Amino acid sequence: MPSFDFTSEADIVALKNAVDVASRQIDNRYDFKGTTAEAELNEKDKIITLRGDSDFQLDQIKDLLFPAMEKKEKESVKRLDAQPVQKVSGNKVKQELKIKDGIESELAKKIVKMIKDAKVKVQATIQGDAVRVTGAKRDDLQAAIQLVTKAITDYPIKAGNFRD
Numbered sequence: 001m002p003s004f005d006f007t008s009e010a011d012i013v014a015l016k017n018a019v020d021v022a023s024r025q026i027d028n029r030y031d032f033k034g035t036t037a038e039a040e041l042n043e044k045d046k047i048i049t050l051r052g053d054s055d056f057q058l059d060q061i062k063d064l065l066f067p068a069m070e071k072k073e074k075e076s077v078k079r080l081d082a083q084p085v086q087k088v089s090g091n092k093v094k095q096e097l098k099i100k101d102g103i104e105s106e107l108a109k110k111i112v113k114m115i116k117d118a119k120v121k122v123q124a125t126i127q128g129d130a131v132r133v134t135g136a137k138r139d140d141l142q143a144a145i146q147l148v149t150k151a152i153t154d155y156p157i158k159a160g161n162f163r164d
């Protein structure tokens with residue numbers, strides 16, 4: 001019986017590459033000379049840390065980082081969970097962007113309910129941080145993929161791991 005999984009995994013290599021590109025742009029910009037402006041990726045904790053002298057400078061760093069991320073991996077900015085801006089020593093500021101990985105349980109339940117309500121002849125089950133969809137025909141599976149990708153646009157979801 002054919003099946004596939006809906007997953008959402010961050011491409012850490014692409015994110016690291018995008019942060020490196022943004023860091024090089026920060027180093028080369030004249031208005032960032034002599035400031036604490038930087039962007040760094042903690043791969044273990046999956047957190048991007050932005051540091052700057054002001055909130056305005058943090059926004060400028062984001063304006064460099066987000067297009068670089070989108071260029072490396074589409075919709076990767078949608079998986080960022082921005083934490084509040086923190087005041088560090090003096091007038092310096094810092095912000096952490098947590099990278100969400102996997103499909104959260106609420107979204108997984110929404111996907112399963114959406115597939116069941118659409119009366120597509122497939123079964124959807126939640127398996128950890130993925131949703132497995134099984135069906136008798138490939139056409140039914142493709143209909144489920146189209147349904148979910150059109151309906152969920154606020155979080156990057158990929159259909160993969162197809163088995164016949």
